[in-house]
Amino acid sequence: MSLLHSDGYVVLPTLLPEARCRRIRAELTPLLGPAGRDPFQSRHTRQVFGVLHNTRAVDELIDRPDVLALLDRLLLPNFLLSQLEVVEVRPGAAARHPRPDDEHYPLSRPRPALSVAALWTIDAGSALTVWPGSHRWPDSRLPTGPGHTLTPPVGSCTVLLGTLWHARPATPRGANPSLTVKAHYCEPWLRTREAFTLSPGRDVARQLSRRVRRMLGYSIHPPDTGLVDGMHPQRLLS
Numbered sequence: 001m002s003l004l005h006s007d008g009y010v011v012l013p014t015l016l017p018e019a020r021c022r023r024i025r026a027e028l029t030p031l032l033g034p035a036g037r038d039p040f041q042s043r044h045t046r047q048v049f050g051v052l053h054n055t056r057a058v059d060e061l062i063d064r065p066d067v068l069a070l071l072d073r074l075l076l077p078n079f080l081l082s083q084l085e086v087v088e089v090r091p092g093a094a095a096r097h098p099r100p101d102d103e104h105y106p107l108s109r110p111r112p113a114l115s116v117a118a119l120w121t122i123d124a125g126s127a128l129t130v131w132p133g134s135h136r137w138p139d140s141r142l143p144t145g146p147g148h149t150l151t152p153p154v155g156s157c158t159v160l161l162g163t164l165w166h167a168r169p170a171t172p173r174g175a176n177p178s179l180t181v182k183a184h185y186c187e188p189w190l191r192t193r194e195a196f197t198l199s200p201g202r203d204v205a206r207q208l209s210r211r212v213r214r215m216l217g218y219s220i221h222p223p224d225t226g227l228v229d230g231m232h233p234q235r236l237l238s
Helices: 002-007 018-031 065-074 210-215 233-237
Strands: 009-012 045-048 080-089 115-121 128-130 148-150 157-161 178-186
Touching: 002 009, 009 065, 018 178, 065 115, 065 157, 080 210, 210 233
Parallel strands: none
Antiparallel strands: 009 157, 045 080, 080 178, 115 157, 115 178, 128 148
């Protein structure tokens, strides 16, 4: 926890056995959309959209007790799942510009992180560039140096504060495709990036753990944020 506060990130190594990562890869590969599906994706990346609607392969990752124990100390109770992504980076992918995940929230820095990301490394070769300590930078400061490149081992989870500057480095042409599962969590009083109460829908929500349901928005942030017809939204799943 001290490293997370000082550097803005921490790598939790080998939480998943390699055999489990291979099974996750096998289940997700048929769901990967064509490269360059939308303007935000290059021809060297593929993605799974509507992850929870399409597969149960990553349920265990968003509900990992060891990761959620960290989030319990960083975010308020009943924090939400803001976005769930599966991204495959292929050989020849260009570097992405540095940015913090919290950049779309219009609040001045420095400030506490409003979101936290958990990045699960499913394939060898996944890489991430971070600027340690940049979560404390003011708005006027931008990355100028090369940063520090991480290559987390297969099965690890890299936890990033939403205020940390980070980027994806370029992928060499001779590299193998690498798959990452990215779960973004946010404070319970914020609007999430994905509208999880609309999709995946109630039928899928009923298949998930009680805690994941709360993270999808079937919960209340005291005193009454999240009501449905004046009542707790959990009743919609009964």
